[in-house]
Structure formats: C-alpha cells, structure tokens
Amino acid sequence: xxxxxxxxxxxxxxxxxxxxxxxxxxxxxxxxxxxxxxxxxxxxxxxxxxxxxxxxxxxxxxxxxxxxxxxxxxxxxxxxxxxxxxxxxxxxxxxxxxxxxxxxxxxxxxxx
Amino acid sequence: xxxxxxxxxxxxxxxxxxxxxxxxxxxxxxxxxxxxxxxxxxxxxxxxxxxxxxxxxxxxxxxxxxxxxxxxxxxxxxxxxxxxxxxxxxxxxxxxxxxxxxxxxxxxxxxxx
Numbered sequence: 143x144x145x146x147x148x149x150x151x152x153x154x155x156x157x158x159x160x161x162x163x164x165x166x167x168x169x170x171x172x173x174x175x176x177x178x179x180x181x182x183x184x185x186x187x188x189x190x191x192x193x194x195x196x197x198x199x200x201x202x203x204x205x206x207x208x209x210x211x212x213x214x215x216x217x218x219x220x221x222x223x224x225x226x227x228x229x230x231x232x233x234x235x236x237x238x239x240x241x242x243x244x245x246x247x248x249x250x251x252x253x254x
Numbered sequence: 255x256x257x258x259x260x261x262x263x264x265x266x267x268x269x270x271x272x273x274x275x276x277x278x279x280x281x282x283x284x285x286x287x288x289x290x291x292x293x294x295x296x297x298x299x300x301x302x303x304x305x306x307x308x309x310x311x312x313x314x315x316x317x318x319x320x321x322x323x324x325x326x327x328x329x330x331x332x333x334x335x336x337x338x339x340x341x342x343x344x345x346x347x348x349x350x351x352x353x354x355x356x357x358x359x360x361x362x363x364x365x366x367x
Binding site for chain 1: 258290295296297298299300343345351353354355356357358359360
C-alpha cells in the first residue's frame, strides 16, 4: 500500500538553528499538509499546499516557517530559526480528492 | 472556530472489554467526522468516517454514529484486543472534506491480556 515517508524520524537541534523536515507524499496525490503535535496537546494544522502553492495556513505558520515542493516528489517544511516551543511531532500528509488523507509516521523535533 | 473535544486518557482495559471513547465537536454547518488511529511508531491512519447526520462509520469492529443533536461521534468497540492498543484521534473537516482536519487531543488506549 502506498505510504507517506518522513525523514528524519527524530531530530535534535539547537535553538536558533534552521531545520528542514522532509516528506515524500504519495505520488498521485494532489494536496499536501503539515500538522504538528506538541506533547500532550492537540494535533494542529500548519499549512496546506496545492498546485505548487500554499492554499491555506494557520496562525502558527508565521514567517519562520516555509514549505517547498522542490522536485515534484519531496515536500519540505523549513523552520528558519527554531525556538524551544517548536519542539513537537511534525506530521506530513497527502490527499487525493475527497477524504483520503494518508499521514506519515512523523518527525519528532527536539529544540534544546 | 471549529473544535473537537475528546475524553482524557489514558484508558486501560482488559482484553474483551467494551470500549467507549467520547468525542464531541463544535462546528458551523454540517461537518464530516473521522476517527484516526496511531499505532506505536506509525502514522495516523483513518479508522472510520461519517459524512452526515445519523451515518454510522465502522471498521475493524469499531463503530461511531454521527449524532447531530448531541454533536457527538463516540467511538465504540464491543470486545477489544491487545492489538487495539494505540492512540485514537477524533477529527472533523467540512462536509466536502476539503478543509484541513481539526483534531482532538487523542486518547491513548492500552489493552492488557
């Protein structure tokens, strides 16, 4: 069964450093998403991406965040200058039309 | 804005016990409702869904009924197994499924033999 692949599974970074979280969505899916879950809290929507541009973003997705689909297969989330409060599990998801989201297994980001 | 509230976990049950995980929602209009499951080390997987009032979603012995009058979508299973141990997330989107999912906090279920 097709799956969404996220790398790395765990990343530790120092505060103020840039991180790039990588995702390979399902190849024929059209919509791409990033969500995050801070430990013990809700899974929160960050951004959606369709037709090579951001289609929607939440208040969390400020200027420190950016997304790219550089080569038609990878979908990346960049955090320019990480803060302690960016520590969370980050989930990538892709979707065809309709309800069929497929999620990756997540990247646990720890900012120290 | 739209929101989902789930019962706090963790929930620990013996094998073959009955499971209920409560979920209520607040939304404008008529959302679509979902239960996702996350097994250890894996991503979120769609467990079941319901797209209109009184619909019952079911899969792998789990069921949930879309109750508009009580704005609820409680997850139930008659007899849980050790392999059901996971984190369960209730979620909603708009009726077409095109708006981003809004999730609850998740409920961790542990089933012991």
